[in-house]
Amino acid sequence: MSEADGTAPARADCVADSAGGLTFHIADGARPAPGGHDDWSGALVLLRRGAADAPDGEVRLPLGPTADGRLQAALPSTVALPEGRWDVHVAYGDAEPRRLAPGLNDLRSLVDRRPGPSTSPLSVRIPYATKHGNLSLRSWRRAPHAEAGEIRLGDDTMTVRGRLHRVAYPSDWLAEAVVEARRRGGTAPVRTAPLEVDGPDFSFTLSYPELARSWDGGADVWDLWLRPADGSMAPARLARILDDIADKKEIFTYPPRTVTGPHGEVQARPYYTRGNDLAVRIEASV
The missing domain is CATH 2.60.40 (Immunoglobulin-like)
Incomplete structure (x- = not known):
């Protein structure tokens, strides 16, 4: 129980693709917006550690429902994520973002990854659990x-x-x-x-x-x-x-x-x- 209201934080499963993108599935704690059962609102919020107030210190990704009732957000490799450690949150409406806990990770596509030929910056994002049991990302962006x-x-x-x-x-x-x-x-x-x-x-x-x-x-x-x-x-x-x-x-x-x-x-x-x-x-x- 790490939230101020005594409830356990929602957990997010992460699936990586070979291009460097990540998809987040919130496994629990997702809720529809007040507009109705099919009215969902919210965002996955990434805050760069030590630079949350910088112009490039926050990235918001829209959340949408999936067929199995969970919420999903995508971080494609084409989104420029500056190097550093990013803490992962979920936010609904005007409420303060809340930390997410790590769920199950499918990172098989990252093992022995072989990027294709390109001169664009190489995007690498690896999710991990912090020592406090929260979900964070380590990001790199390099060329060459x-x-x-x-x-x-x-x-x-x-x-x-x-x-x-x-x-x-x-x-x-x-x-x-x-x-x-x-x-x-x-x-x-x-x-x-x-x-x-x-x-x-x-x-x-x-x-x-x-x-x-x-x-x-x-x-x-x-x-x-x-x-x-x-x-x-x-x-x-x-x-x-x-x-x-x-x-x-x-x-x-x-x-x-x-x-x-x-x-x-x-x-x-x-x-x-x-x-x-x-x-x-x-x-x-x-």
């Missing part, structure tokens, strides 16, 4: 996008395979491109490594000792990007978003490797950030 795949760890290296999406000619974009490791805070030179390219697919190997050369205590985080040779084209952030897992940081974990830095031994390991971007962490050995 570099999807990270298999990560293999050597004694002092990491090798990453991936695929480039949302550029007109992936193999041309990747030709002479490099992977770029950028230390957060911008207090060290950018480290680069070459790519091996096969059409839209790429791979690269990063040296942990090379990253550790700048370590002087504490923890360093290096964010990974693909940078094309043509400086007029935007770089692509390495991330893993084309599946059904909203938060990968605690699920995809990799063992650290011990390497020698200028100030002693350090541990290096890849990890996914809270935004599912790929990074490398360098810190003192335990």
Whole structure:
């Protein structure tokens, strides 16, 4: 019982499609408007966390009845949903929006998703349950996008395979491109490594000792990007978003490797950030 009036919140089932759209079915708590049994009114309200008052911080989707008496709202991939975390509500008339609880999710179309050729931004929306038992969405909108795949760890290296999406000619974009490791805070030179390219697919190997050369205590985080040779084209952030897992940081974990830095031994390991971007962490050995 999480509502102020002591009633349990309505639950919403989510169905994802391969284009990046979502359909919401309110499984309970739906009610017709006062105009009559067949007169329905209401909206599914998405509020971007930390930006609800911003011009692009709210999205309202009309609710309509289905044949089985539930309410339904559609969020097609063509609706531009800025990146972030969106809390899902239902609202009727002038009443305040109320949070929805997660129901059953059918996210099979998101598993190993392979977007078709396009230069429009890639839309990814993954519903999930918050720690308080509410329904929220994690949204990404990227062009270009570099999807990270298999990560293999050597004694002092990491090798990453991936695929480039949302550029007109992936193999041309990747030709002479490099992977770029950028230390957060911008207090060290950018480290680069070459790519091996096969059409839209790429791979690269990063040296942990090379990253550790700048370590002087504490923890360093290096964010990974693909940078094309043509400086007029935007770089692509390495991330893993084309599946059904909203938060990968605690699920995809990799063992650290011990390497020698200028100030002693350090541990290096890849990890996914809270935004599912790929990074490398360098810190003192335990």
